[in-house]
Amino acid sequence: MTRWLVTGARGMLGRDLVAVLKDRGEAVTGLSRTDLDITDTGAVGDALARWGPDVVVNCAAWTAVDDAEASEDAALLVNGEAVGGMAACCAARGAALVQVSTDYVFDGLGREPYPEDGRPAPRTAYGRTKLAGERAVLEQPGLAGYVVRTAWLYGAHGPSFVATMIRKEQELEQVQVVDDQSGQPTWSADVADRIHVLITSAAAPGIYHATSSGETTWFGLAQEVFRLRGADPARVQPSKSSALARPAPRPAYSVLGHAAWERAGLTPIGDWRHALQRGLPGLVAVTAAAEPAS
Ligand SMILES: NC(=O)c1ccc[n+]([C@@H]2O[C@H](COP(=O)([O-])OP(=O)(O)OC[C@H]3O[C@@H](n4cnc5c(N)ncnc54)[C@H](OP(=O)(O)O)[C@@H]3O)[C@@H](O)[C@H]2O)c1
Numbered sequence: 016m017t018r019w020l021v022t023g024a025r026g027m028l029g030r031d032l033v034a035v036l037k038d039r040g041e042a043v044t045g046l047s048r049t050d051l052d053i054t055d056t057g058a059v060g061d062a063l064a065r066w067g068p069d070v071v072v073n074c075a076a077w078t079a080v081d082d083a084e085a086s087e088d089a090a091l092l093v094n095g096e097a098v099g100g101m102a103a104c105c106a107a108r109g110a111a112l113v114q115v116s117t118d119y120v121f122d123g124l125g126r127e128p129y130p131e132d133g134r135p136a137p138r139t140a141y142g143r144t145k146l147a148g149e150r151a152v153l154e155q156p157g158l159a160g161y162v163v164r165t166a167w168l169y170g171a172h173g174p175s176f177v178a179t180m181i182r183k184e185q186e187l188e189q190v191q192v193v194d195d196q197s198g199q200p201t202w203s204a205d206v207a208d209r210i211h212v213l214i215t216s217a218a219a220p221g222i223y224h225a226t227s228s229g230e231t232t233w234f235g236l237a238q239e240v241f242r243l244r245g246a247d248p249a250r251v252q253p254s255k256s257s258a259l260a261r262p263a264p265r266p267a268y269s270v271l272g273h274a275a276w277e278r279a280g281l282t283p284i285g286d287w288r289h290a291l292q293r294g295l296p297g298l299v300a301v302t303a304a305a306e307p308a309s
Pocket of ligand 1: 025
């Protein structure tokens with residue numbers, strides 16, 4: 016049996032990953048930030064000694080994309096330097112390391128899906144810090160290092176665009192959503208599933224893209240949420256990103272290729288619409304439970 020250790024285990028992906036691993040009968044230890052601050056490399060070494068994992072999955076990250084612009088050093092500490100420390104600890108103990116990363120390592124200016132070995136060129140502080148984490152894992156001697164890039168995540172246990180649209184559908188007659196950014200809406204439970212499959216199938220270390228297949232815009236995603244909720248998709252109106260100034264520029268094109276799965280004899284995550292159909296009920300249930308009783 017594989018022994019798993021998951022860091023950032025109270026985050027949106029971390030919670031789904033721990034649940035998926037438990038469901039599949041794996042031996043898993045999930046550590047939240049309170050249990051283990053990954054910037055404390057001594058504590059990371061102690062945790063590895065205590066739990067003796069075969070594989071560590073790092074779901075901990077600085078994920079506040081806009082805040083990272085003004086606090087790049089603090090974001091780098093978590094997303095880059097801490098990952099380097101974790102990579103060294105894992106290599107020393109012979110544990111594999113899965114580092115979760117992001118589409119933001121690319122420039123977002125492309126027109127065709129970015130392949131796993133496409134040239135990273137981040138345009139944001141967040142993207143630069145996540146790229147530093149990727150490099151720390153891939154360049155660590157003696158480490159079985161996996162970089163699993165995902166994007167446009169939604170899940171039952173965290174804030175997301177999909178959760179916002181579920182709420183807005185209930186509160187507003189019309190919503191405006193940008194129609195000039197393309198990507199692959201991805202359910203966090205699907206990413207958890209692919210991480211499990213990657214490790215248990217003994218796929219070669221390297222970079223894998225855990226995003227849904229197909230592509231849409233935020234506008235298309237919002238319309239699909241409305242449709243699945245039985246609401247009129249015409250209540251969603253298209254708008255332009257230029258109307259929404261943000262500290263970190265959003266990529267216009269965040270579509271990732273999936274060739275590495277096929278090379279490993281594995282299946283990438285399926286179509287984004289099917290994923291949304293499966294994932295939406297969990298988000299709706301959490302949104303309903305969070306509403307104050309009237
Ligand atoms: N969400 C997306 O759309 C998206 C897209 C692409 C890639 N990703 C990547 O997917 C991964 C998981 O993201 P997520 O959406 O699950 O994010 P999340 O919900 O924000 O979870 C991240 C977790 O990391 C924890 N954390 C932060 N600093 C830490 C530290 N120093 N030590 C230990 N834990 C720490 C956070 O704890 P606190 O809450 O206590 O701070 C939080 O529980 C990240 O690598 C992220 O970069 C996410």
